[in-house]
Structure formats: C-alpha cells, structure tokens
Amino acid sequence: MTAIRGVAFLALVLVIGPVTGLTHINHLNNEIIDNITDTWRFINAHDEEDFSYNVLNMMKDINKRLDLEEQQSKGIGTVISLFGQQMKRDTRLELKLNEMSNLLNRLEASHSTMKSYLHYYESVDVSTIEDFARYCVSHDPEALIGLLERIHLLVTKKESLLGWSILGLILQNIKDEHPDLCELQMSQHQLIYDMYNTISLAEIKGYAMMQFSWMLLRIYGKGNFTQEASLTRQRYGQRTNQTAAAARAALSLAKRDLHRCDPEVHKEGVTYEMVKRLLQGYIENEVDLNSDGTCRENCAYYTVAENKGCFKDQFCSKQKACKGRIIDCTFVESDMWVCQPNSWYDHRRYQWIKYESGRTLGHADTCSGITTKVDSWWRWNLLHCSYCFCLCEEDVHDNGTQRFFSLVEALADFDRNKVVTGIRLVKHGRVFHLQVSEGTLGERGSVTPGSWVELKSKFDPEDYEVTEGVDFHTLTYEKRAIDLDELESPSGHVMTGARFRMIGAHLHFEIRATPFNYTTGRLSPERSLWISNDNTDGTFSPRKKLDLTSPDIPTRSNVPLPVDSIHDQYMEFTHSDMSKDAAQNTVPYIDIQPVQPLKGAALLSGAGIIHRGIPGSGGFLAAKVITYDFSHHVQAEMPSEENYHEDDTTDFVPMVN
Known part of the structure; x- marks a missing residue:
C-alpha cells in the first residue's frame, strides 16, 4: 500500500475534496456560448438597429480564441498517423478514422472560408455571404449540420453491426497491438484526451458558424430565427454532453502510465549505462585465497575470501587482482583457455573461458584480446591447486567500480x-x-x-x-x-x-x-x-x-x-x-x-x-x-442563459466526523 510521508505526522487529517474545474476546451466552449448568447441578447434588444458590427466583432473574437486553442492542440493527425503507420490495420477502425479525417477536413475548409469572408466583409458580395450562411444551416446531409451529426455519430454511437464507437475502437486497438505507445511518447489516456479535444474544437467551430449564420440571415432580413438559434443551441448541448460521456468512458479505461521501450540501437552512455564491478566472474587459484599459500581445501570452501598474493607469477600475474571480497567460489574444471581484453581498463575481465572438455563460458567465436592457457597443478604430488571460478566484489575505492x-x-x-x-x-x-x-x-x-x-x-x-x-x-x-x-x-x-x-x-x-x-x-x-x-x-x-x-x-x-x-x-x-x-x-x-x-x-x-x-x-x-x-x-454541462462563471474552488476541505 502506498504510504504518505510528511515532515511531521499530522493529527488533523486533510482529505481531498472533489477535483473540480472544467478542461480547457470545456471552459472555452462555455465562454463562446456566453459570447454568442450575449450577442443574441443585444440583437433582440436592438431589433430596429444595424447590429452587423457587433456580430462581426463577436465572430472575429471567437475565431482568435479558436485559433489560439488549435495551436496548442495535438490534433487528430497524430492519431491517424499512429494507426496508419505503426499499428496493425483494423478495417473497422481504418474506415472510421478515414471518415473522421474527411469530415474534420471539410469542416475546417468551411471555417477557413468563413474567416476569409469576415476579413473581406466590406468587399464580398452580400449574396455570397448569404449563400454561405444558408449552407451552414441547411438540412442537406452534405451541409455543415450534416457534417457535425456524422462526426457525433462516429464518436458516440455503438453500431449494432460493429459494436464500437471510434474511441472504443482506438482504445481496443491500442491495448491489443501497441499497449506502450513508446514511439509517440504519450500515454493511452493522453491520446484519447487529445482526440476528444480535437473533436470538441471542431464542434465549437461548427456551432459558432451556425449561430453566426442565423445572425447574418437576420441582418439580411430573411427572418427572425430566434427559435432556430435556440434549437441549435439545445442540439449542440446534447451532442457535447454525449461526446463528453463517451470520452469519459474511454478515458476511464485508458492506461496513464508511460515508459521507454528498446531503442533501434543500444548504445552505452546514450541509451543505457551499467553498474560495474559489483559481482563479476573471477578466476583465482586456491593457493592465493589463503594467507598460508596452501591447497588443502577445495574451491567450495571459499565462500568469502580475499586475494592473499600471487603464487610464482602464475595466471594471477596476467590479470588484475580482485582487491575486494571474493565470494562463492566453485570448481568447474582444472584446465582452460582464457580470452582477456587488451585493456586493463575494460570493465570485463574475460571475453570468454573455454575448458578442455569443450565447455565454454561466454561467446568463444573469436578473441579480440589475448588468449592465455591456464592450468591447475599438483603440489608435491599430493595436493591439487585448483583454479576456482568465483565472484569478485571489487573494492569500492577502485575507479572501475x-x-x-x-x-x-x-x-x-x-x-x-x-x-x-x-x-x-x-x-x-x-x-x-x-x-x-x-x-x-x-x-x-x-x-x-x-x-x-x-x-x-x-x-x-x-x-x-x-x-x-x-x-x-x-x-x-x-x-x-x-x-x-x-x-x-x-x-x-x-x-x-x-x-x-x-x-x-x-x-x-x-x-x-x-x-x-x-x-x-x-x-x-x-x-x-x-x-x-x-x-x-x-x-x-x-x-x-x-x-x-x-x-x-x-x-x-x-x-x-x-x-x-x-x-x-x-x-x-x-x-x-x-x-x-x-x-x-x-x-x-x-x-x-x-x-x-x-x-x-x-x-x-x-x-x-x-x-x-x-x-x-x-x-x-x-x-x-x-x-x-x-x-x-471532462464535462459539457451547458451554461444557463445567464452568463456562466466558474467558481474558483479550493482543493482541500477538513475532514468532518
């Protein structure tokens, strides 16, 4: 169980209150709704006046905020790139992503057109702008309303045939084929969240364009459109609430952890480092493991020992002695060939060891260093001085440690x-x-x-x-x-x-x-x-x-x-x-x-x-x-007709018994 350790133990326990506050995109959504609502109030209160100036300024201000938000958004392009290049193809998901990409691109094209008309409003013919406004509120399935409804269905509807919305398919594909998202360096949760923000931003653009269009048509004397604007607002509220619910469901199932996976090429000092000279294979003759210089015992006797010298400059003189503890010695075979690195500063003591029986420790294909024949010997024809294979825990003062x-x-x-x-x-x-x-x-x-x-x-x-x-x-x-x-x-x-x-x-x-x-x-x-x-x-x-x-x-x-x-x-x-x-x-x-x-x-x-x-x-x-x-x-509760103001809530409340 995770423990919480502070400077001192608090007798008065603080508990976390509800984590409140809308996401950035939800907050922007409510600000834009308020802005549009205020503009409608102004229009209704000044019905006999020319209010085109106010409407144009409202839409220009909204577009500035949308552009700023878009610059900070990762966008669905990241998602499509991921699934198109790095994951196994899922036909259902591929079809839905392609359709989503197409719909968002068409909506963005309409939004760009509207911004151009706003910029050149004084010189663009009224009939051109009126035609664009009618497109935005048309019931034609290929018009703006149709695009928004199709985007909404992709996000929220679990079709009876396929059984998954696009967020569900994305999450399923991630978990099955690419659970770590190492290449993108973002968690599953972040990917779903970024996609939700992208879709929400598109929804806001569509809603703003539709309300702007109703206002323009009213300016041009084509009707009152108060009820139509209200219905547009209600339907937008339904879509955003359902989209938020679908996003919350997917986010609750998405993993939030992230780590790095194997690089294309492992490189010491760049992608990895090593602990060195903690426990390392080490060859030592038992004669050098005791201060008496005898061979009375066997290798297994030396569970913890030290190097006590170098008997007659045998193999011990050709290798760097272990200056720390020598641990867990064992006897393998008497005689062997040992490949040592050229440099004494190499962290390896041996590249490989090959015994006369053919048993090999390490990879004995080639030797880029020095090969030495190492043989145990008999002393006075009575005692066998065996070479032991031990572990060396090098002295901490050694620079190679x-x-x-x-x-x-x-x-x-x-x-x-x-x-x-x-x-x-x-x-x-x-x-x-x-x-x-x-x-x-x-x-x-x-x-x-x-x-x-x-x-x-x-x-x-x-x-x-x-x-x-x-x-x-x-x-x-x-x-x-x-x-x-x-x-x-x-x-x-x-x-x-x-x-x-x-x-x-x-x-x-x-x-x-x-x-x-x-x-x-x-x-x-x-x-x-x-x-x-x-x-x-x-x-x-x-x-x-x-x-x-x-x-x-x-x-x-x-x-x-x-x-x-x-x-x-x-x-x-x-x-x-x-x-x-x-x-x-x-x-x-x-x-x-x-x-x-x-x-x-x-x-x-x-x-x-x-x-x-x-x-x-x-x-x-x-x-x-x-x-x-x-x-x-992630919340999409529509603000009331009164201006919405989010409370600056505190995060902590004292525990109440």
Missing part, C-alpha cells in the same frame, strides 16, 4: 509554480542519479515546457563532504536490492519531485506530491507530501522478489523487452549468467532514456521504477511516469 546511487532529492522549482514533466536515470562520474525535467503549471492542467533540472549535487563517493547512507548508497552483496514501485499522487496533487532513500537493505523510490488548484494552476508547496510504498519483509504481505533467470546481457536480446515487473516487487542486482557471459556484467542494465511525455508539455501525477525483461535476459532497470487523469474534468 560504478555501483553508487545518489540519495539526493530531485525537485522541480515548485516555489515558482513548476512541476515535474519528465524523469530519467543518469550517471555522473561513478554515481547514478534521478533527474527530473520541469515545466510551468498553468490554468486547467496546461504546462509550458521548461528544461531538465541540473543535478542538485554532483559528487564522487571519495569526496570528503559526502556521507555513505546520507548522500549516496553503495551496492554490496548484502545490500543490492531495489524496490520496484509505481507511485501516484493523491487526488488534487501533481508530482513535483523524486528521490531514492534506504529502507533497510533496499534502495527505495519516492515521489513528492504537491496540491494544486486545477482552475488557476496555483501550487501549494507548503502542503507537499512524500509518497512511497514502505512495504518490507516484516509486513503481513511482504514484497515479492522478481528473479532473473539465467540472465544474459540485455543488449543481446533479439526481441523487444516488455515490462515484466509489477508494483510492490523488488529485485537484486546480480551477475550475468555464468555460461552465457562468464558472469562478467552486472544486470540489469540501467535504461537512461528520458521519459518525458509530449516533450515536457504534459502534467504528471506519478512515476515509478520498473524492470523490462524476459526470461534469459538481465533486462533494464528503468523509470516510468503516470500522466494526470483528466477524465473527471
């Missing part, structure tokens, strides 16, 4: 109303850090993209001003577990930070949640909370371990690596498989690809640490994000 995780908080500048818009794992020097990107929170969930926040503290574990367990954690044989959690902010909060901390021997992930007012976009940083899942081995239902089975290095996988972890698990960093890789690498690798939906323009409510992998692969440790849930803001 890279197994440190920063415990320093990664925060957005919430005092300047900035929120987290992305997250990634990065390596600076020998230390892995959490890093966040930030953006400025605006009204109704809008976010202005910013940049990646500079690491608060860049350090090396050897620096005197940093402390083990406070500033950083060192992975060791005993303390190499990391918790796999997916954390979300409470309702009415957004994500403003992330950090690692230690719980026992586990590296543990947390997020910072900050309450905000959805309508105004104002943060309340003084009420921020740290969110975590403080589940330990001592609880009634302890975490489940995610085991890595015979793990090869993940860059060798010839299939995509899906998320195989779930919330409330943990895993341990370990060595790659002995047979597949001579245990030369620490797995999982660290995925350092940024997870930043919509290039930093999306509102986030949570994040997590996950594992991507399959049986037989070490996989990748990676970050994920959870996008904000807009479903409870």
